[in-house]
Amino acid sequence: MNENSASFAALDGRDPANLRGDPITGDRYYSKEFAQKEWDGLWSRIWHVAGRTAEIPEPGDFLVHTFMKESVICIRQDDGSIRAFYNSCRHRGMRMVAESSSLEAITCPYHGWKWGKDGVLQFAQDGHDFPQGDPCGKLSLKELRCDTWGGFVWYTMDPKAEPLLDYLDPMPQLYKNYPMDTAVRVAWYRIALNANWKFVTDNFSESYHTRTAHPQVPPWIDQDVDTARHEMWPRGHGRTVQPMRPSLSDRLPEGVPHPFEAILQQWDIDPSSYASYEDMAMQGWLDLKAAKRRLWQERGYVHYKDMDDEQITDSPHTVIFPNVTISFLPDNLIFFRSEPHPEDPEKCFFDLWCMAFPVEGQETCQSIMAGEKPLREVETCEHRDFDGGRGIPELAGQIVYQDMELAEGMQAGMHSKGYEDAYLPAQETRVRFFHEVLNDWLEGRR
Template sequence: MGRQDIDALMIDGRNAANLRGDPITGERYTSPEFMKREWDHMWTRIWHIAGRTAELEEAGDYVVHDFMNESVFCVKQEDGSIKAFYNSCRHRGMRLVWDASSQDSFQCPYHGWIWGKDGVLEKAQDPEDFPQGNPCGKLKLKELRCATWGGFVWYTMDDEAPELLDFLSPMPELYKNYPMDTGVRVFWMKIDLETNWKFATDNFSESYHTRTAHPQVPPWIDQDVDTARHEMWPGGHGRTVQPMRPSLSDRLPEGVQHPFDMILQAWDIDPESYPDFETKAMQGWLDLKAAKKRLWQERGYVHYENMDDEEITDSPHTVMFPNVTISFLPDNVILFRTEPHPTDPNKCTFDLWCMAFPVAGQTMVESIMAGPQPLHEAEFQHRAFDNGRGVPEIKDQIVYQDMMLAEGQQRGMHSRGYDDAYLSGQETRVRFFHEVLNDYLEGRR
């Protein structure tokens, strides 16, 4: 698919006339019955991320992905391919593995059956004692379709689902210039939240909340209403593309060092050379593009090699239906993912993966969502948010501010005072997400 084809399929993400107008009711967030419909008609039909390809370097390396009451593990094969299997012994259903690791075979802890990396049963106790015949070499773990994109390992439970690149389209084409598989995951945390999983997709489908929730953002990402591009595509994916320059509507108090000044100075641009704030914001942004294009190679920013002017200075914030958001920044890729609690629609987990592109000579990187981090693969952490007390490492970061709103939003969805969202034009993608979800639930997809 070329850029012309992508543009032809794109839907204006600010024009509510492109939507049916399906109401966004509170029960979508609070009802166990609605949660069950999501499992039956949507979660079992989409593609899920199991982990990073960087976790699967050698044959036998595997990652485990637990989703609601299901569990899948993906394991690297001798030929370099990756296979995905349900995490359940075919003998009597015992779970085989719990955490990512590496091994040549998988032994059931209950009766000792041994399964190979390829999922085929290698050994069973008393193999001749089966009326069906010796199962060794014949019986195989139930396999799922598995594919990779963006440095991520994906799988689907649906044999009839589209191919991964078709499911994600047009995102793989839009972001082909980012060397995503080279990103180093410098922060890796799963956080338990007291909210429905859809809170995050709603939140990341608009930036209308930014001035209220994230006052630190407008000085370096332009949040003005008519500045951003709002794009959405038939598969349910969408993005907001905003320039990484100061908003002209928001001014910092006199005497406060401006973050954009520091960005300009880092690329040998004098912020005092501009006659006024407006010129610095607009012309400085153009000068920054030129400086990065001129200096990237000598400074070791090798990931800029194929990136265009927009990609090296702007912020395309992308939601991939239904629950993965990737914030593409010039030097960082941030993944957010919410997944439902197995039984309670009022709870979910929130994954925060901060990935940085290596730059020659750098040992520390500035992660937009987690602050300064060492440039190496982070250890996994699992925390309860606990009104912010459980995650002091990210206190006052942008994503922390989002999570501080989550419980109040969920409680509001239980109220008789709420019956539908009253959306601005720039929030059109919020309703679009729910309409695509409805299409799954009603069998239209």
């Protein structure tokens, strides 16, 4: 499937005729029985992101991804490939490692069994004492299927799952022009939220809330409903493609510096040369495309090399079913993910990875969601509790912080007798579509 045919195959993300009309009931967000159905029918069958390929460049480097009560090790092999194993010793089930690291062999802390990078047992104390025969060289850790895309390491617990690229279709084609594996992670957070994981996917499946929750956005991303392209695909993936230019409906007060003017000036375009605000927004956006196309190479924006005119100026905000969202911005990738709490369906973990494409001569970058950051890899994840915003004060006022401020109120509202089902405008079609695809997984239709 080529890029054009993939785009042509998209369903209209604003057309409710593409929906069955499955209700979005409150119990989906707090019922332990529903959460168990999600484990059985969804989480144990889909492809998960373990981490980034950049984290494990050398043989013996490994990622640990702990999801609910399961834990998986993805380890770089001597031939450069990556293999995934359950983080459970075959002796008596002990979890062997707690965090990503680099080792020539993984040693169980309980009885000292040592497992090689290939998962094969290298050492067991008193190997002669086993009635089955010495297990060394014979016994292996239980392996999972593992693959890579977009600079991410993926694995699935389901041996019958479709191949990763089929599962992601059409994302690999749509985003083949972005050199995703070259992006530098400049901010890395895992934040505990008092809300069900689906709040995050719901939130990122629509932009209807932006004017209320994110008033700083319309001056530089056009949030007018009829200027965006709303797309969704049968596997549950979807995106909203918005021009990164000022909204014509939302105006800043007179005298307030306009952020789009600074963007134009960065690319040698004089904002005062336009006869009106509308001209600056619309013609300036076209002039920006032309300037970037003309100047990218001499300015070191090498990631523009294969990107098209839409990609170098616009914002395709993309949800990968069920719980990963990536904002593809011209100079940034923002990875969001929600994962359920292992015990409480009214809690989740929210991952925020802010990534920037390196530009020659630049030492800092605007990470969009976390403010200005040094343009270098952060080494460790910041584990925080949102705690009404008190846990991440450095993100206050950022878009993602404003989203998290809404989470507990939404979660509480799901318990109300006043809520029965969502009452959606056309631009929120993708919200219900997400729940319908989720229902298909839980009811065995996927």
